[in-house]
Amino acid sequence: MFRKKQLIHFILAAVIFITADIWIYHTLTSSFDKYVQQRDFNEISLFVQTAPQKEENIPSWLNEVSSIIPGAASLYLSYDFDSGSFVPFASSDDNITLLYEQQRDSEEFKKAMESAYYLETEQISRQYTLTLNGQKVRTGVFVAPIIAENGYEATGTLIIAVPESTSSSYGRLIGTFALLSAIAFMLIAWVVSFSRDPVTGFMVLALFIIVGIFVAFPLIEALRLSFMTDGEFSFDKWALALSPSYIVALWGSLRLGVSTATASTIIGFLIAFLVERTSFKQKRTVSTLATMPVISPPFSLSLSIILLFGNNGLISKQLLNMGNTSIYGLGGLTLVQTISMFPIAFLTISGVLRQIDSTVEDASLDLNASRWQTFKSITFPLTVPGILSAWMLVFTNSLADFANPLLLSGNLRVLSTEAYMMVTGRMNDLGGGAVLSFLLLLPTVSAFLVQRFWVSKKSFVTVTGKPSTTLTELTTAPVRRILTAVAWIILGFILMLYLTIIAGAFVKNWGIDYTFTLANWKAIPDSWDSIVSTLLLALISAPVAGIIAMAAAMLIVRKKFPGKKFLEVLMMTPYAIPGTLIGIAYVIAFNKQPLILVGTGAIIVINYVIRELPVGLENGITALHQIDPSIEESAQDLGADVPTVFKTIVLPLVRPAFLSSMTYTFVRAMTAVSAIIFLISARWYHLTIKILSYSENLRFGLASVLCTVLIAIVLGVFALMNLLVKDDKLTRKTISTR
Amino acid sequence: MDKKSVSVTLENVTKRFKDVKGKSDVIAVKDARFIVEGGDLVTLLGPSGCGKTTTLRMVAGFELPTEGKIFIGDSDVTFLPPNKRDTATMFQSYGLFPHMSVFDNVAYGLKLRKVDSDEIKKRVQESLDLVGLSTYGDRAPGKLSGGQQQRVALARSLIVTPSVLLLDEPLSNLDALLREQMRVEIRRIQKSLSITAIYVTHDRVEAMSLSDRVIVMKDGEIRQMGAPDEIYEKPNSRFVAGFVGKAAFFPVTLKEKRDDKWICLFNKHELVVSRPPVEMKEGDKGVLMARPESLRLEEKGKGYIEGTVRMNVYLGNSLESFIQTPFGEVLVQIDDPHSKKVFAEGEAVSISFSVDRVRLLHPDEN
Ligand SMILES: Nc1ncnc2c1ncn2[C@@H]1O[C@H](COP(=O)(O)OP(=O)(O)OP(=O)(O)O)[C@@H](O)[C@H]1O
Numbered sequence A: 001m002f003r004k005k006q007l008i009h010f011i012l013a014a015v016i017f018i019t020a021d022i023w024i025y026h027t028l029t030s031s032f033d034k035y036v037q038q039r040d041f042n043e044i045s046l047f048v049q050t051a052p053q054k055e056e057n058i059p060s061w062l063n064e065v066s067s068i069i070p071g072a073a074s075l076y077l078s079y080d081f082d083s084g085s086f087v088p089f090a091s092s093d094d095n096i097t098l099l100y101e102q103q104r105d106s107e108e109f110k111k112a113m114e115s116a117y118y119l120e121t122e123q124i125s126r127q128y129t130l131t132l133n134g135q136k137v138r139t140g141v142f143v144a145p146i147i148a149e150n151g152y153e154a155t156g157t158l159i160i161a162v163p164e165s166t167s168s169s170y171g172r173l174i175g176t177f178a179l180l181s182a183i184a185f186m187l188i189a190w191v192v193s194f195s196r197d198p199v200t201g202f203m204v205l206a207l208f209i210i211v212g213i214f215v216a217f218p219l220i221e222a223l224r225l226s227f228m229t230d231g232e233f234s235f236d237k238w239a240l241a242l243s244p245s246y247i248v249a250l251w252g253s254l255r256l257g258v259s260t261a262t263a264s265t266i267i268g269f270l271i272a273f274l275v276e277r278t279s280f281k282q283k284r285t286v287s288t289l290a291t292m293p294v295i296s297p298p299f300s301l302s303l304s305i306i307l308l309f310g311n312n313g314l315i316s317k318q319l320l321n322m323g324n325t326s327i328y329g330l331g332g333l334t335l336v337q338t339i340s341m342f343p344i345a346f347l348t349i350s351g352v353l354r355q356i357d358s359t360v361e362d363a364s365l366d367l368n369a370s371r372w373q374t375f376k377s378i379t380f381p382l383t384v385p386g387i388l389s390a391w392m393l394v395f396t397n398s399l400a401d402f403a404n405p406l407l408l409s410g411n412l413r414v415l416s417t418e419a420y421m422m423v424t425g426r427m428n429d430l431g432g433g434a435v436l437s438f439l440l441l442l443p444t445v446s447a448f449l450v451q452r453f454w455v456s457k458k459s460f461v462t463v464t465g466k467p468s469t470t471l472t473e474l475t476t477a478p479v480r481r482i483l484t485a486v487a488w489i490i491l492g493f494i495l496m497l498y499l500t501i502i503a504g505a506f507v508k509n510w511g512i513d514y515t516f517t518l519a520n521w522k523a524i525p526d527s528w529d530s531i532v533s534t535l536l537l538a539l540i541s542a543p544v545a546g547i548i549a550m551a552a553a554m555l556i557v558r559k560k561f562p563g564k565k566f567l568e569v570l571m572m573t574p575y576a577i578p579g580t581l582i583g584i585a586y587v588i589a590f591n592k593q594p595l596i597l598v599g600t601g602a603i604i605v606i607n608y609v610i611r612e613l614p615v616g617l618e619n620g621i622t623a624l625h626q627i628d629p630s631i632e633e634s635a636q637d638l639g640a641d642v643p644t645v646f647k648t649i650v651l652p653l654v655r656p657a658f659l660s661s662m663t664y665t666f667v668r669a670m671t672a673v674s675a676i677i678f679l680i681s682a683r684w685y686h687l688t689i690k691i692l693s694y695s696e697n698l699r700f701g702l703a704s705v706l707c708t709v710l711i712a713i714v715l716g717v718f719a720l721m722n723l724l725v726k727d728d729k730l731t732r733k734t735i736s737t738r
Numbered sequence B: 001m002d003k004k005s006v007s008v009t010l011e012n013v014t015k016r017f018k019d020v021k022g023k024s025d026v027i028a029v030k031d032a033r034f035i036v037e038g039g040d041l042v043t044l045l046g047p048s049g050c051g052k053t054t055t056l057r058m059v060a061g062f063e064l065p066t067e068g069k070i071f072i073g074d075s076d077v078t079f080l081p082p083n084k085r086d087t088a089t090m091f092q093s094y095g096l097f098p099h100m101s102v103f104d105n106v107a108y109g110l111k112l113r114k115v116d117s118d119e120i121k122k123r124v125q126e127s128l129d130l131v132g133l134s135t136y137g138d139r140a141p142g143k144l145s146g147g148q149q150q151r152v153a154l155a156r157s158l159i160v161t162p163s164v165l166l167l168d169e170p171l172s173n174l175d176a177l178l179r180e181q182m183r184v185e186i187r188r189i190q191k192s193l194s195i196t197a198i199y200v201t202h203d204r205v206e207a208m209s210l211s212d213r214v215i216v217m218k219d220g221e222i223r224q225m226g227a228p229d230e231i232y233e234k235p236n237s238r239f240v241a242g243f244v245g246k247a248a249f250f251p252v253t254l255k256e257k258r259d260d261k262w263i264c265l266f267n268k269h270e271l272v273v274s275r276p277p278v279e280m281k282e283g284d285k286g287v288l289m290a291r292p293e294s295l296r297l298e299e300k301g302k303g304y305i306e307g308t309v310r311m312n313v314y315l316g317n318s319l320e321s322f323i324q325t326p327f328g329e330v331l332v333q334i335d336d337p338h339s340k341k342v343f344a345e346g347e348a349v350s351i352s353f354s355v356d357r358v359r360l361l362h363p364d365e366n
């Protein structure tokens, strides 16, 4: 039968390849081993020829062996005429003498000693593990005769232990490559012989490889390293992380998370309610202003808060003359985080409010319930799941936040920055940083899971398919006026923060000298390289992430393949993981053979793509679910293969989702900091890190300029994107041609 | 456009769908085997959920059979993906590309085949002419009526001159008049290009009027195949009889086998009828199946079954008389009612038939 034939093909191909693979592996290693052995022989015979005549010089001569063969140790045996045998005379390391004493009567040793007696250098046919220079190493042991001047007599015998390190690591590398090529070949052969549709097979395989290497592998490596101290398995790092000094940091993170989440949810709800459920007029303006902070660069709001309320702040010092302020610490951090994160709560809650069918409220009002009663018994309960979701999301974001605490934490210790200090500080402890980030993972992942599986299940909101167009005013005029005033105060404050940044860019020395100057703008030429590389890497990442996300969405929604759920989970994983952990894990995993990527631009692009993939993927999946599968099937039926279907049908149809994931990736790449800070190099620098270092050095003018530049770029891209999305005249509303 | 017509063969094809939540598998198609001769139009007829679409999708290549093989012509296509098969499918929902104009929709298959653009223009125009949409090339598919969309889908399928045309309830979204027109149109085009076609429907009129052969399915199994008249006149089970047309069933007892006939006891009468399609033995119960147009009304006491007229429905060329009998209500169709005696509602009558117009069947409901 068909399948049997395929199986035979596959097995045949596999056997042939593996035989060839093993043969090549053997040939390479054995010829390399021969070469190494030959080289050792040559060096040993050269060394032996330099043997001093006088016996008292021998010990110092023995010590020179390690300058000729790195790491080697030697033992000199002199010929004892009385007993007619060789006895130890001197050695460069006691352990080699010990080895000789233990092994002198073994078959291998005797044989080699005999050869030496007949003036031939010989390598003992097995290897020994020795402790040399305080390290356990596997060594090859050579026995060489010291030939007397007459040329036919041995005056002594030299035993040299040569550590195997260099040759064996080379051998292991060849081994790894042989194994990897075998695995790669088998996978490819498997897809080719068993998949009815090899292209899909290869796309799935490619996704698995990408996710395996860039999501699973670094996390596993980070986890592994967190259990290693000095190359040995131990719980030391975890013990340190769970010691009081770091539990304080965890506590700090949690306190900050709870206060930020609570404040953000309240503000988010207020504004969402105002926009979605009242007859308030300037809805568009307010929505736009309220979402602004989502796209603003990290550090910018902190910077602006420092400019206004810091020790030399405009408001705190110049206006109120307060001296030292307490903007650094929990209070200030909560303020800044709330401003940067309440948009998340706003968007989540207004999404839920919008979907509540206002006929339910009408019904309640009809039953003579007052507006307040209606709100209390109908509207608010229906919104609760949304509120909880929003709270969890902000909480997660606050814990993972890294930029704001770096500038503003003061005496408050939080885990994300502690992890960073651990890695970059004196200790330079990657494993320790990983442990602290894992600690951070606990609350964020639990919040994520609770949000995903519990809160979203409790949602009562049903999408009716016909959005209600009428709206019932739920507030009385005075209440509405108060709400409006509060909202405008908050938004006015945000606007002021942005204006402060722009003002900061034109002021000579904030806090001391407020004269107008353009001098700060030299930050642009100074940071030109960073601007270019930040922009370049973001521009590369956006389409890559967009295309991978859409292709993966197509595979996940439309194709059947084993391990689909697993692939989806792995791809979504980075969403729940703090950037700090990803950054540290990448440094751990990609700073060694066989994938040395740290220092390249590639690793930064990969990091952007992997981290922003989840959002794009979700966009793509949602978009594809709304498209009738028979559209793609028609294309395939007419002769299009999978890539052609993707290019000519899927991509154009999910264009809005595609564009928005590209924009999202671009913005996130432009404003990245938490993972990137571990991955940047002199060649590939990031603008946000420049802003950080200017801010840390109190050069606020320069920092303000760069913030302004970043905001301008991001806004520009948004404007462009709006133009692009508008122009989909054919697809508008006609995704299903039923 | 000259191509040799090819046959489509299914050999013991079974399709099982895995159920996600550990429930038992769904058997959508069970051991289907049939041959569609080159140039024939065969309909798959059956109630909803009987596996028609699944069968069609396996021929098109969108589903892989769990067991069995599928041949197009002489070549085994079981494991070939849809884009490598010389089939074209018209989906129930048309599957038009919403982001392309009508012209580009129709041209899609040709562009994939790297036909040069002048040739494409010419052939798309021809094909739009064929379906009567020559002036609609620039429209977006979303801005066409259901019938027009359907014709675009037809043009798009036909332009690549497939050897096999697969149609999944293509007319179900259309109004009655348009449906009739398109039916004739599809049949005409299929015949003139002598394309092999498989047509899925649950409308028996469509199946009867359109096809060379009909395959009746139920619960994933093929129950009967044959020419439309064969299926109608000689159904092999109560299910097929009832599904392809109106029928009355009368219970009988088999008394004695005589050559290739059975003597049955029915209502104290002895009737000699042809052997049933399934094996039965003396003393078994059976049913006689009669079509309404094979039944006659006679004066009280003169036929086989006594009853009273409950209602007459006048249809112009015929009259349908509903008769209350001990075996339930029986429909009798009286053709050309003006030339015959019509019994008034409430009158006592007797129903008779000639024994060569009835069929002895197994009494099982299916
Ligand atoms: N992808 C699938 N997964 C699981 N079960 C399926 C799938 N597709 C079809 N089925 C099941 O297989 C059976 C046959 O379905 P099929 O679509 O072939 O029916 P059909 O005869 O075309 O019905 P209709 O006339 O309603 O279109 C049904 O019970 C259906 O639920």
Ligand SMILES: [Mg+2]
Residues within 6 Å of the ligand: B052, B053, B054, B168
């Ligand atoms: Mg169907």
